[in-house]
Amino acid sequence: MIEALAPSPRPRQVVRCRSVADVVHAMELAARTGEHLVPRGGGHCFANRSATDGIVADLSGMDRITVDAAGVATIGAGARLGAVYRALHACGRTIPAGCGDTVGIAGLTLGGGIGLLGRQYGLTCDRLVGAQVVLADRSVVECAEGREPDLFWALRGAGGGQFGIVTELRFATVPEPLACRIEGRWAASENLVTAWQDWAPDAPDELTVNLTVSAGHATLFGSSALPAATTRELLRDFTARAGVLYAIDIRQDVPYSMLKPTFSGLDPVEGHQRSRSEFFGRTMSERTTARLVRQLLGNRRLAFTAMGGAYNRVAADETAFAHRGERFLLEHVGDAPWVDESWGAAHAEGSGRVYPNFPDLALEDPAGAYHAGNYPRLAAIKKSYDPHRVFHFPQAI
Template identity: 75%
Template sequence: MLDLTAFDVLSPGSPGYEASPRAKLVVRCHSVADVVQVLAYAEATGARFVPRGGGHCFVDRCPVDGIVVDLSGMDRITVDDSGVATIGAGARLEAVYAALHQHGRTIPAGCGDTVGIAGLTLGGGIGLLGRQYGLTCDRLVGARAVLADRSVVECSEDSEPDLFWALRGAGGGQFGIVTELRFATVPEPSACRIEGHWAEPEPLVRAWQDWAPDAPDGITVNLSVQTGHATLFGASVLPSAETHDLLREFTARAGVRNATDIRPDVPYRFVKPTFAALDPPGENRRSRSEFFARPLSERTAADLLERLEGNRRLAFTAMGGAYRRVAEEATAFAHRGERFLLEEASDPDDPWVDEAWRTAHAEGSGRVYPNFPDLALEDPAAAYHAGNHPRLAALKKSYDPHRVFDFPQAL
């Protein structure tokens, strides 16, 4: 039996442990060798395990009495002269944006500061720069991973290309434990911060669905709706005058006053964290979601809005732009042609989440973002991976024949 005393084992009550209450052990890894050793320990003891980056998965995937392979000790971030960033799988978004900013660089990534770069990238990665630069996984140029047989592989377009394909959109806990990710960064743009509030959601919901997914790539505005309140928020890397013109066009289309607050250009790193209060964390609420290839019919939109009350919220996220310009089979992320993502969120015990999801689902594309996992789906593999599922299932057999990475809703 391997001796775990040499490892950084988090004990119950220590920071980091609470995030996985079902775990028997939470082991913080500081190197690839640590990861290999923990997998050897798991095999020797017959324990199940789950990798953890930022720990924000909506579903607790840790088996009862399982081992959490926590990668937070591997969070180094470096940027080379060609702009390629090498990021440890335990890094979180706030640290990633800050480190890249030091080099005048960034990547299109998500909004939550504490979200892990690993989980985000391996499931896709949608963010305010995404319509301009694509998914986070579209900027991935290589990764290092420990496979089920404990071999360590480097993958890229030239090395283990099938694995590299699978990690870009379907890699969260499915094929191996990724220890390091390499990204082709982009120059950090200046961005305007956009925010607007209205008391009458209906015309905003209608106009947003027609306009936001087709807006120029450089502007992304999302819409969050609660009872009697619509909030528009986003960022634009377009010239300020053009941003003002576009927002005027949008509010005219909606037939509402142009109440949008547009803050002047600052480096993108300083825009993104200002939305934390508008886009509350996923914990302490339950949400379901689906992609939509067409606007909701007036009747369905009215049904959804009618039953909003209390903490119930509809969140519309714009797709289109650069997301759409990658072929669906080019990476494992299969939802390129969708117009928007709609999320229904409320208190964990509110039956409205399922009711509203069913109402909207009648007009949805049946596709679900793998990073918004949903245990209530009838056919999760088809919903998450659509036409890419057969190739992923074949790769699963070849990379993990004994289903060492065997989570609920695995491939």
């Protein structure tokens, strides 16, 4: 497992919420006792922000999922991604979202939501059309475009646990595509890594291929909603640039909801590992790429996620998610001293921006890294909706 960045405190009380009234009750309890309260969805925050020594409002029992005739899905804030994909699949629909089966829809959406359909349909939060929220003063509000517009803006990508407890999320779903599952393996080389950086962020929106590089190995994996022949042609272009043989397996007609679990074995992580990440707006120099690849030993790995496409067709201030001009996200996963060294080497060429759902307690300027130019508006919204900072954690707005 990837190690959380802070030790996990034991809560004094966990309130297992099954209704909005239970959430309000948990908040009343915290107000009465003066204890710190945090909401928990899937419980996967890398910085343990859904843990506290006070009161945890555990929303996992609020996981109802329905889809109306217009394709709008109403999803309880405690639902997890695997259940979301399965329920939407039954209606022939889906949403662009992440890969982990047990990741919570609330935490993922509130911080953005990057996944295999994102280059085509945007972040998970870009499909959010409304939400129900219990505010710090324990009032319950509905927000949407034109209804509590500041709150609705802030919920789309600033990160969870900052403005209130979301109890329900509504998404404009998309038709579930039948996808090609893509997997290719080669020996790791800087040439391959440079070719991926030059190529993957500019591929057609329907084609997402990510790259993981570990000691000696490079694995390309992803999906395509294009016909298999077109997909093959595009991937041949990539292998020609990278100077490697076309060693790519394509499996056709896999429903998107069933594609994700097939990648779960691709990144085996042994023992406790640390992770740090950053966005990049341009290809790294060959010198830096070579240095990063050379340092890969044992369990260390670099994970490159392609951005571009629909992610970047939204203005940086249209939602709270500020990272709309990036080409890729690079994660360094492994032993702590190496992670810091590798991150530092790459950082000189990074954009200085960090994905709010991959919190990094070592950042010098977290507000700038997570929120960039959106920070002043977020700070004003925080002051208005949570003036007494009921919702707080290190690096919170």
